[in-house]
Amino acid sequence: MSMRRRRYTDELSAANDGERVCIAGWVHEKRDLGGVFFLILRDFGGLAQVTLHRGDVDKELFARAKRVPRESVVAIEGRVKGEEKAPSGYEIIPERIEVLNESSQILPLDTTDKVGAELDTRLDARFMDLRRERVKHIFIIRSRVLRAIRDFFNERGFMEVNTPKIVSAATEGGTALFPISYFEREAFLNQSPQLYKQMLMASGFDRVYEIGPIFRAEEHDTTKHLNEATSVDIEVAFATEEDVMSILEELVAHVYTQIADYPGLSRLGTGLEEGFDVPKVPFPRITYDEAIELVSESGEQIEWGEDLSASAEHVLGETMGEHYFIIEWPSAIKPFYAQPSPHRSDICTAFDLMHPRLELASGSQRVHSYELLRANIESKGLSADDFEFYLDAFRYGMPPHAGWGLGVERLLMSMLRVDNIREVVLFPRDRRRLVP
């Protein structure tokens, strides 16, 4: 059977009536009515009904079609017949059915969604879970989101870069790293491309972006954390935090715009049957001071200089209702590379992009002074010697610059209203899961 002649089920319709075609895929369902037998074939495009009438088709073919186990892979040659009684307006009258690979029974999951399955069960049999329609659409959307992000940056003169994922030292502090064995030394999986993208600012690559994996060894076990995630990172020279905040909100709006008309949104089962609204730019900005004030009105007290708790973020999300920025954070709870505010010594240029449900991104203008950066590293209790490879870039002409990092999975789960971040990763890595 030639793959060149293979057609997708969604390319066909009643308009192809009479054409001889070849389709291939999985046996999604079988309905045996005695004298008439329906085999529902599934490929990447969708479903097609293959109809066999006893008497009209070869006896052997009829019997073999009934015997093929569900989820087996088959290639079918036959004629398209426009048929109002068929679910998609046409059916295939087969002349040949070739079983390319028979599926074992009983299946680990139901691909027809008649019976549910828990996430853990689904992830154990992820290859089969991904055959389910709603799950497939999540990853088609994910792919489209990544494409939209690349288009956005490429159109704006950004250069895509790749920085190392195996690194020598604790990068930013704050989070736990995965140690790995690197020949005779210890190394780590990178928690973020932060230091490397900043170093590129000193190279004159003044608008860079990277989409890549980040690794966090935190032993958290929640619906919004992963130990291996994907981040979109940018760094822009001669820019302030306001400049990169504009880029960020425009990016989010662009991504929403690109996905808003995707028909598969309605198949997700997450309440997006009517699609979604593209968030309006600019997003509201509230300062950290305003944020803790708002939270205190709801009864929860946050001391100035403390990070916002989960319940505080929830209160803010309720109040703000849509995407918003929290700006002017205390320097003490932001990383060493956040540039201090020009107006106040105890706050910095850092910002967080919040969705009502969770934090999506954080960024800042960066410290570009070697002396200040070195002092900041030391004052955070880190050793400046470990950062020599990074600090060197600041001694020979580092322009002012700003940037941010955005969690792809968080963007997706918030956009698609998915409850668990694992849903938007093909093979998620969490506290317990290392396979598949």
Place this chain on the structure above:
RNA sequence: GCCCGGGUGGUGUAGUGGCCUAUCAUUGAGCCCUGUCGAGGCUCGGACUCGGGUUCAAAUCCCGACCUGGGCGCCA
């Protein structure tokens, strides 16, 4: 790391000490049925996480282990 839940056929579930030879759906095997689209009807097969304990009696109560869901903390 802390707190609170849960582990019953392949999958999803009912069952809070004896009515359990364990419910229902779906899946699987088989039979009937010539227009199904969650097809329908009939027959059959298939499970109490593991190890201790309490009791005349444990799926059910207790202890431990393992697995697992959620919340908090940390973090993006």
